[in-house]
Amino acid sequence: MWIPTEHEKYGVVIASFRGTVPYGLSLEIGDTVQILEKCDGWYRGFALKNPNIKGIFPSSYVHLKNACVKNKGQFEMVIPTEDSVITEMTSTLRDWGTMWKQLYVRNEGDLFHRLWHIMNEILDLRRQVLVGHLTHDRMKDVKRHITARLDWGNEQLGLDLVPRKEYAMVDPEDISITELYRLMEHRHRKKDTPVQASSHHLFIQMKSLMCSNLGEELEVIFSLFDSKENRPISERFFLRLNRNGLPKAPDKPERHCSLFVDLGSSELRKDIYITVHIIRIGRMGAGEKKNACSVQYRRPFGCAVLSIADLLTGETKDDLILKVYMCNTESEWYQIHENIIKKLNARYNLTGSNAGLAVSLQLLHGDIEQIRREYSSVFSHGVSITRKLGFSNIIMPGEMRNDLYITIERGEFEKGGKSVARNVEVTMFIVDSSGQTLKDFISFGSGEPPASEYHSFVLYHNNSPRWSELLKLPIPVDKFRGAHIRFEFRHCSTKEKGEKKLFGFSFVPLMQEDGRTLPDGTHELIVHKCEENTNLQDTTRYLKLPFSKGIFLGNNNQAMKATKESFWITSFLCSTKLTQNGDMLDLLKWRTHPDKITGCLSKLKEIDGSEIVKFLQDTLDTLFGILDENSQKYGSKVFDSLVHIINLLQDSKFHHFKPVMDTYIESHFAGALAYRDLIKVLKWYVDRITEAERQEHIQEVLKAQEYIFKYIVQSRRLFSLATGGQNEEEFRCCIQELLMSVRFFLSQESKGSGALSQSQAVFLSSFPAVYSELLKLFDVREVANLVQDTLGSLPTIMHVDDSLQAIKLQCIGKTVESQLYTNPDSRYILLPVVLHHLHIHLQEQKDLIMCARILSNVFCLIKKNSSEKSVLEEIDVIVASLLDILLRTILEITSRPQPSGSTMRLQFQDVTGEFVACLLSLLRQMTDRHYQQLLDSFNTKEELRDFLLQIFTVFRILIRPEMFPKDWTVMRLVANNVIITTVLYLSDALRKNFLNENFDYKIWDSYFYLAVIFINQLCLQLEMFTPSKKKKVLEKYGDMRVTMGCEIFSMWQNLGEHKLHFIPALIGPFLEVTLIPQPDLRNVMIPIFHDMMDWEQRRSGNFKQVEAKLIDKLDSLMSEGKGDETYRELFNSIIPLFGPYPSLLKKIERETWRESGVSLIATVTRLMERLLDYRDCMKMGEVDGKKIGCTVSLLNFYKTELNKEEMYIRYIHKLYDLHLKAQNFTEAAYTLLLYDELLEWSDRPLREFLTYPMQTEWQRKEHLHLTIIQNFDRGKCWENGIILCRKIAEQYESYYDYRNLSKMRMMEASLYDKIMDQQRLEPEFFRVGFYGKKFPFFLRNKEFVCRGHDYERLEAFQQRMLNEFPHAIAMQHANQPDETIFQAEAQYLQIYAVTPIPESQEVLQREGVPDNIKSFYKVNHIWKFRYDRPFHKGTKDKENEFKSLWVERTSLYLVQSLPGISRWFEVEKREVVEMSPLENAIEVLENKNQQLKTLISQCQTRQMQNINPLTMCLNGVIDAAVNGGVSRYQEAFFVKEYILSHPEDGEKIARLRELMLEQAQILEFGLAVHEKFVPQDMRPLHKKLVDQFFVMKSSLGIQEFSACIQASPVHFPNGSPRVCRNSAPASMSPDGTRVIPRRSPLSYPAVNRYSSSSLSSQASAEVSNITGQSESSDEVFNMQPSPSTSSLSSTHSASPNVTSSAPSSARASPLLSDKHKHSRENSCLSPRERPCSAIYPTPVEPSQRMLFNHIGDGALPRSDPNLSAPEKAVNPTPSSWSLDSGKEAKNMSDSGKLISPPVPPRPTQTASPARHTTSISPSPAGRSPLKGSVQSFTPSPVEYHSPGLISNSPVLSGSYSSGISSLSRCSTSETSGFENQVNEQAAPVSVPSYGGPGPEEPVRKESKTPPPYSVYERTLRRPVPLPHSLSIPVTSEPPALPPKPLTARAGHLENGTRRTEPGPRPRPLPRKVSQL
Secondary structure, three states: OOEEOOOOOEEEEOOOEOOOOOOEOOEOOOOEEEEEEEEOOEEEEEEOOOOOOEEEEEHHHEEEOOEEEEOOOOOOEEEEOOOHHHHHHHHHHHHHHHHHHHHHHOOOHHHHHHHHHHHHHHHHHHHHHHHOOOOHHHHHHHHHHHHHHHHHHHHHOOOOOOOEEOOEEOOOOOOOHHHHHHHHHHHHHHHHOOOOOOEEEEEEEEEEEEOOOOOOEEEEEEEEEEOOOOEEOEOOEEEEEOOOOOEOOOOOHHHOEEEEEEEEHHHOOOOEEEEEEEEEEEOOOOOOOHHHOOOOEEEEEEEEEEEOHHHHOOOOOOEEEEEOEEEOOHHHHHHHHHHHHHOOHHHEEEOOOOOEEEEEEEEEEOOHHHHHHHOHHHHHHOOEEEOEOOOOOOOOOOOOOEEEEEEEEEEEOOOOOOOOOOOEEEEEEEEOOOOOEOOOOEEOOEOOOOEOEEEOOOOOOOOOOEEEEEEEEOOOHHHHOOOEEEEEEEEEOOOOOOOEEEEEEEEEEOEOOOOOEOOOEEEEEEOEEOOOOOOOOOOHHHHOOOOEHHHOOOOOHHHHHHOOOEEEEEEEEEEOOOOOOHHHHHHHOOOOOHHHHHHHHHHHHHOOHHHHHHOHHHHHHHHHHHHHHOHHHHHHHHHHHHHHHHHHOOOOOOHHHHHHHHHHHHHHOOOOOHHHHHHHHHHHHHHHOOOOOOOHHHHHHHHOHHHHHHHHHHHHHHHHHHHOOOOHHHHHHHHHHHHHHHHHHHHOOOOOOOHHHHHHHHHHHHHHHHHHHHHOOOOHHHHHHHHHHHHHOOOOOOOOOHHHHHHHHHHHHHHHHOHHHHOHHHHHHHHHHHHHHHHHHHHHOOOHHHHHHHHHHHHHOOOOOOOOHHHHHHHHHHHHHHHHHHHHHHHHHHHOOOOOOHHHHHHHHHHHHHHHHHHHHHHHHOOHHHHHHHHHOOOOHHHHHHHHHHHHHHHHHHHOHHHOOOOOHHHHHHHHHHHHHHHHHHHHHHHHHOOHHHOOHHHHHHHHHHHHHHHOOHHHOHHHOOHHHHHHHHHHHOOHHHHHHHHHHHHHHHHHHHHHHHOOOOHHHHHHHHOOOOHHHHHHHHHHHHHHHHHHHHHHOOOHHHHHHHHHHHHHHHHOOOOOHHHHHHHHHOOOOOOOOOOHHHHHHHOOOHHHHHHHHHHHHHHHHHHHHHHHHHOOOOOOHHHHHHHHHHHHHHHHHHOOHHHHHHHHHHHHHHHHHHOOHHHHHHHHHHHHHHOOOOOOEEOOEOOEOOEEHHHHHHHHHHHHHHHHHHOOOHHHHHHHHHHHHHHHHHOOOHHHHHHHHHHHHHHHHHHHHOOOOOOOEEEEEEEOOOOOOOOOOEEEEEEOOOOOOHHHHHHHHHHHOOOOEEOOOOOOOOHHHHHOOOOEEEEEEEEEEOOOOHHHHOOOOOHHHHHHHHHOOEEEEEEEEEEEOOOOOOOOHHHOEEEEEEEEEEEEEEOOOOOEEEEEEEEEEEEOHHHHHHHHHHHHHHHHHHHHHHHHOOOOOOOHHHHHHHHHHHHHHHOOHHHHHHHHHOOHHHHHHOHHHHHHHHHHHHHHHHHHHHHHHHHHHHHHHOOHHHHHHHHHHHHHHHHHHHHHOOOOHHHHOOOOOOOOOOOOOOOOOOOOOOOOOOOOOOOOOOOOHHHOOOOOOOOOOOOOOOOHHHHHHHHOOOOEEHHHOOOOOOOOOOOOOOOOOOOOOOOOOOOHHHOOOOOHHHHHHOOHHHHHHOOOOOOOOOOOOOOOOHHHHHHHHHHHOOOOOOOOOOOOOHHHOOOOOOOOOOOOOOOOOOOOOOOOOOOOOOOOOOOOOOOOOOOOOOOOOOOOOOOOOOOOOOOOOOOOOOOOOOOOOOOOOOOOOOOOOOHHHHOOOEEOOOOHHHHHHHHHHOOOOOOOOOOOOOOOOOOOOOOOOOOHHHHHHHHOOOOOOOOHHHOOOOOOOOOOOOOOOOOHHHHHHHHOOOOOOOOOOOOOOOOEEEEO
């Protein structure tokens, strides 16, 4: 049976349990569980990480832990009773665990590893705490370490700051908010600004002296030197180096490491230097021979200095190399460091050996104990301590020192009978009173043990040596008396013996006879002469002699003689036991000289403070002894002396001695009667304050009042103890009288002089310290009343001295902090005074920092739930006095501009934060009763209104994110909890007082605004929290957003008809609230929108306002990152999620206005879809297609669906910026053009908008024009720039602004130059399909055509797309996907290359137009693209695949032409048609024939540099034909079965036959041309070709051409409407300019170029690369490509030799072997199709030709469902092979958009609409897809070309080589590169193009040299049969302009009239598969 547990409530899982039993709960090791019931070794409960799932688990798997249970029963809460630090550690480590793994994923390796170490460290410390074996101190230390590490980790991971008290987490509910604020701030400060240490230490480690020629031992002496005061400020650090320059005792770190301790902050400045003096020990001269002298001397070597400021810049531990200098003259050695510091270069130079001193230096900050802890390794290894000279800044009581510092300064000596000066060495000894030398009391410096004697260094030949060597003599006090120092002077000989001869001595006693020590300062000692062998051991012989010139009194002559020689030393005593001060000694011995007492007391003030504190207790005993002796006589003097000593202890240097005085008062003070005299004198002083002229002394007295009261109280207690409490009343009276005097003096106002107010200030600053003393003798209430009276007597007028006001507040502050105030009884008495003063100050906005501190302290004492009566009363008082002023203060300080200085700003934030904490504390303490009283206290509605507005405004300020630091979530949640509680109280007042007739819009608006920003706060968005944090917040506060949301809803419902005031103003704010992903909140808020729509409908009959506001706000909010996918769905279904409310859509559907309502919802949903996509895209780093596409989608939506111009323009500029960032300059220009089109050339003023200033519309349009031109220029789209130049030039011209007009014309000219001179790359085009639901909305299940980047091939493009969509799967086929792919929850990309179809062919077909110009029209303004896919229909004949090989031709029409505002546009329509095998064969032959003609023409006109391309093409066709090429077609289509089964194909079969015969004719002529130009080494190949050609002819059954083809002297136009007339290249002769109609580049819907898709897998580029020829035929290498090879799979490119300017697609075609690997499934890897040249036309009758011309010149077709693909061919063109007429025909078709083209002018012709799509006759107007003027062939027998294009000649391959495969791809120049070469050759003959049809005779250009064919005829030795159509009559007529097109032409086209004259046989339409 399951029994509820009593004690087993909480446990930790110690083994994982899978929970396989029924009702089992699966648990992992480490989980914590709460246990509910138990039964036979099983528990039932839940894991705390998932409390919703309950189950059973074995009790043995759980380790029980102690816990206390709150709220017993069903909803009980279990809290473990373990140490709170452990609990925090456990939960924190769990949170870190998940985040730590994320660091690894995000590749933040550094933090990952650091955190890992910290976590391990914390776990280790946790074990120590749990084991529980730590001492109390160690436990504290461990907890400190743990919390420091937890805080560090939280900070690094961006988690919240945890408020702690003594290492334990604090529950904010258990302390007041002000205290919480202080704890947070303390932790924040600790983290933020490390406290500046007042004490600093310099660590020095000597590494080595680097020098080339040492060889001697060295002494190195470090010290700190103050260059400002020219004195050393530290003792010396002394170390010895061996002969190699390394420390002598490397194993003893204390000998070569030192810590210079106790440097004050004032000593870290740039004029403090580290000086290093180096002394060598050895021979007198550095270069002497080794055996010259055995005696060692100390000699100067060098000096180095370093400013301490250099160390402040960084904590560098790297070794520093200091340069070592030597003085030029040894006599200046004593000041070498000063010379180096002053940079007196003349006095020193680098040491000869150029030595460097390697040292390690580091500055450490903090007190010495802290340093010992933090750098324990330094101290454990050993380090010597180098002190400052003298006492440190702070003298500690109990510090024992007795150090005498002696500096050996200088000497003046006589020559002593020598011709040169002496080498003097000084030796020093310390001799005690018995004449014995004291051992080991001479310290050369730290790092070296003390010695018994000292030898100075020797200066060579110097009778006035200066040493300046500092020594420390740590002589014990007991040895001081009677001891003296003796200095012996010796001359050091440099002779071989090197002996030292004594010649004199000096001495100085350490103590005078009266007990005073040797005074500090410089002493000139007498040098007593003596013999070399004089024995100085007997001190009595010389001690009687005078020692110093200052006190020389003797008359004896010998002594007088000695005075010529002197020796100077400086002494300085640092002792806590000995004094040099006689006055001090006199005072302490006052009883021996009673008559001197008055004088001694007077002199006390002159004695140095350090002397007094050294003997503090003795001095105090002396004073009170004197007072007891004669209080009448000495009372006042003793009081003054006592005041002096007390104030001395206020000095920071001595304030550590206060405890000494406290101890003295408590334990040693015995003056039981002293209180009377002290009170009397004190009162006397207080009474005199108001009259006294000079207040300085009185102020001294007042300053000392704390200790005076301590003495008074202690004295009174001693008296009471001694007498049993006598005279108690008298004492009280005395104190009362004293305070009466004080009150009188405080209440006085300062008249004129500020001295009185200064005295008042001094009194107030020290008065609070007296309270605790008074409490020792009086009752709490009594003291409180005394204090209240005293503080109450202060004048309250604010114009008095400001400093006094500040002091007054400080006094109040100290009062609140005092022990007196903590008692509730006294607090109630003092509170009114405190509040009164605070109120005054806050009203004046003065001393706010102090006010904030006082208020914080006031609230710290009022705990949260103290419901005691006293507390409630206090709150009453505070609310009445301060709530209003507190709100005003917060408003005031938050509206001020923030100060600029960082410290000031910190202060400013502190004071704001403290006031806010005080306000929150107050509001949290207020109960219903308080709120009721508050609201009742307002007399009028105006007052209440002002109060509510004020408090709402303050709350809005408190909610601001910058109110508290970002990691103060705890503080923010507390603040929000208080705010929501208060708002709930106040909303009642709002409802009761400000509805109906009293309605006040402002206050309601303020309320709603506050509620909205409250809900939107970042710190309340629980979805962003970790699960554990979210759980804690929900447990403590619930979801405050929902509470506030419900409050908004209920308040909104109360408004009634007043709702109209808030429509549409509140739509935005409420919408923002609904964007929060909290279902309950949304359920509450969304119905408000229905309400709004309803009310707006009632008011104005529509809800346009609601709609407009909704859309505007949605845009700004979602781009800020709000909202999510569910929100869109929520709005869309609007909404069956609404719990009690009916769905919004349902609600709307019930209304009369449902249609507009539902439409609004639909619009909003669609907008949201786009906005969500936009936002997701914008999160990406770099600009990619997704971002741009998304912006375009949104921009179009605003334009077309919402018609919101401003939003539209904003997004235009966002898109423009994206394009600029991605360097899409052309697209950027088109984008800006959208804005430009919205503007007129008018003077209408425009407001400031985005980055545009206020200006007129004209100015803005001008600015836009110039920017757009600049972008077109950068995008190399110069033609478009020219049009804009003209437009703006027209404006300048109309305003007569010739200056700008000139500039504009020059700019236009420069653009023309660029067109002609600069190279442009033609981009590839790719079709991309985005399938699957995972794509953004604007791409989902759509297809686009994309303009590739420069040099970007299909593979690169595909890789780029996959990078942009890393989760996408690339589809490996080109078939349309099915519905399963569309609906899949994935991303599929289908990519393949497509061919652009230029809309206007006119420029491309016109002869003589340079390729630089044509290249623009091929790839700009393209609407239509094409893609071919070969397939087999029916059974596949293995012997001849061509029988069943069909081509599926897909045409794609875009919504906008490319390029445009984006690099990609959506496909608007697809058309799919199928081409039969026969049609395919015809197209292949047409293309190959055209290619051959072009090559032959180029060869004749010498446009080719070599003949290889022609050779290879001929070889490919002839060889393949011989081996079965064309014969495959014969087998397939000329057989009887086929003809019978396809009677409708009769004409096509005839056409195929014609083409074969035409090909033979062309080949024959080609061979003739080839023979003329073929080089000698290729003659055998030519012969072979001729032989094979005859074989081919016979295979075709041709004997003589005349039998088959009727000759025509003029030309033979093609008899097929599908023929493409492409112009052959015209070589640019000097006079080859052409007149072309003016037409705007923008007007062309872009001339296209194609991507070759072909079955062939051969690449001409490789061939040409291998052979070194400019053009090549693939068939040379591979005659039998598989016909199944996908037309998408091969990439063809021209030879790099030729195509210097080839675009990306023309580069790097895969090798042949690779290409064969492609299968049909890889169709998406196909390249773009290659354009081809025109094909040979077949001759027709002139009458037919005439009609042809009539019909051909029609509107350019886009697409027509009734038209077959062959019928959508380009117009037939008069063949340029029939040159006898010398004329050419041109068809001018114009798109009719923009008028002025950037081409030379020519009479314009009537243009037909560019995108005309009606059905036309089988011969539509030509649109030649010229990529250059010479077209390449694209080999695909199944290639299907778009209307007007027959560009690709496919390879027809089978099991044997056929004539068709020979036609495959002798591709001529595929890019403009070839034409460029042609142009460079400047061949003189201009060959007319196979251009568009013209109605009249073709025009022929004048040429200066005879046509090539005629030349060839004249030079032929053996006549070759030449086809009639190729005869070339020479003409010299000048070119004529073609007349206007016939007007009848349009009629022909429109009526669809078929021609009746005999003509070419029409072709049947191919079957159309689909039109999408």
